[in-house]
Amino acid sequence: MNPIVEVQGFTKSYRDVHALDNVSFTLSENKIYGLLGRNGAGKTTLMRIITAQVFATAGTVRVFGETPYENDRVLRRICFIKESQKYPDTFRIADVLETAASVFPNWDRELALSLAEQFRLPLKRKMKNLSRGMHSSVGIVIGLASRAPLTIFDEPYLGLDAVARTLFYDRLLEDYAEYPRTIVLSTHLIDEVSRLLEHIFVIDGGRLILDEDADALRGRAFTVVGPAARVDALTSRMRPIDRTMLGGLVSATFWGKLDADERRRLEAEGLELAPVSLQQMIVRLTNGKFDGKAVSGE
Amino acid sequence: MMDDSRPIFMQIAERIEDDIIEGRLPEESQVPSTNQFAAFYQINPATAAKGVNLLVDEGILYKKRGIGMFVAKGARERLMAKRREQFYEQYVVAMIREAKKLGITPEQLSEMIRRGESEA
Numbered sequence: 001m002n003p004i005v006e007v008q009g010f011t012k013s014y015r016d017v018h019a020l021d022n023v024s025f026t027l028s029e030n031k032i033y034g035l036l037g038r039n040g041a042g043k044t045t046l047m048r049i050i051t052a053q054v055f056a057t058a059g060t061v062r063v064f065g066e067t068p069y070e071n072d073r074v075l076r077r078i079c080f081i082k083e084s085q086k087y088p089d090t091f092r093i094a095d096v097l098e099t100a101a102s103v104f105p106n107w108d109r110e111l112a113l114s115l116a117e118q119f120r121l122p123l124k125r126k127m128k129n130l131s132r133g134m135h136s137s138v139g140i141v142i143g144l145a146s147r148a149p150l151t152i153f154d155e156p157y158l159g160l161d162a163v164a165r166t167l168f169y170d171r172l173l174e175d176y177a178e179y180p181r182t183i184v185l186s187t188h189l190i191d192e193v194s195r196l197l198e199h200i201f202v203i204d205g206g207r208l209i210l211d212e213d214a215d216a217l218r219g220r221a222f223t224v225v226g227p228a229a230r231v232d233a234l235t236s237r238m239r240p241i242d243r244t245m246l247g248g249l250v251s252a253t254f255w256g257k258l259d260a261d262e263r264r265r266l267e268a269e270g271l272e273l274a275p276v277s278l279q280q281m282i283v284r285l286t287n288g289k290f291d292g293k294a295v296s297g298e
Numbered sequence: 299m300m301d302d303s304r305p306i307f308m309q310i311a312e313r314i315e316d317d318i319i320e321g322r323l324p325e326e327s328q329v330p331s332t333n334q335f336a337a338f339y340q341i342n343p344a345t346a347a348k349g350v351n352l353l354v355d356e357g358i359l360y361k362k363r364g365i366g367m368f369v370a371k372g373a374r375e376r377l378m379a380k381r382r383e384q385f386y387e388q389y390v391v392a393m394i395r396e397a398k399k400l401g402i403t404p405e406q407l408s409e410m411i412r413r414g415e416s417e418a
Binding site: 031032169170173174176177195196197198214215216218219222260264267268275276277278 | 300301302303304305306307333336337339340341342343344345348387391395
């Protein structure tokens, strides 16, 4: 598969703080990626470097095979929708869409208008008078209608209710099926989007701690509940990523897979097994109690 | 609709298998496209394709070039045989384990199965 973005040994420091610490990864053509992590983990910095808005302290980035800095050939193929997007004070929604139409070569005007209608956007209203949710909706309309070969959404749905978010997911999948492209979704709403994603990156403390096929992660961790001695006996051969106690009971989450035999044996010992959702998994990997260095590449 | 304990592509494959076993997808009928699956379940199209391809590899579905996916002849009988084996593992063994835990004797268990037979 064709790499669209290749990042090697990225480090970004602000004075003596590493916002990103030696991050390397590749984005392939026509996949939907999730970029997950806590606030301040380095997600936005990473996206800003890919889109040539920030220089890396060390490392290289190639987008569509070229360096993105002041490179119009690259930049016009990228659409970056960010939460903090500012618009000129006099701009109405219609003006913003018109500007976008002139910036993005693949812009689909009909799609933009049909999305604007579905998101109930008043085209003549000024951007500065929009609610938070409408502001986000404008970003979503631009992100989808631009049909840019690399489309990045950074927390695209602040202020949007569940109905509007579902509309976004539906229209994203629908348009992606017809016009495949590389999409990056950076978000907190992990369980809500996990099924849309083909591949997942998790950033924590400026480091990339997970780089995995999304579907392969399902069933990759499990929780065991039972008497402390029995549960702790498992830690000799499996790595716990979380452990909590309630009286003599321990609930521990392990990174790893159980085959049917092991599962049966543990259940026969009176231990209770439960699946771990992607969101729970990522919360446990990024809650600061776990050193995630060794997670990838199993 | 999807659970977290297993990859989604396996769950998609199982749903198609269920449809074939229960006759909603007869042999030689056309299966929805991966994009239709993706839109219906709100999942990534590549994941849906992986589930469908699993069944193609097993000979349950076959591809007609340029038209789509179809249910193979004999698919239902093969799936039934596979599911009967799984039934023993998933239900019979699990039931006996739970019965032991609750102190139900094998005789009582047989009696319960007979009673259940008249209710199901």
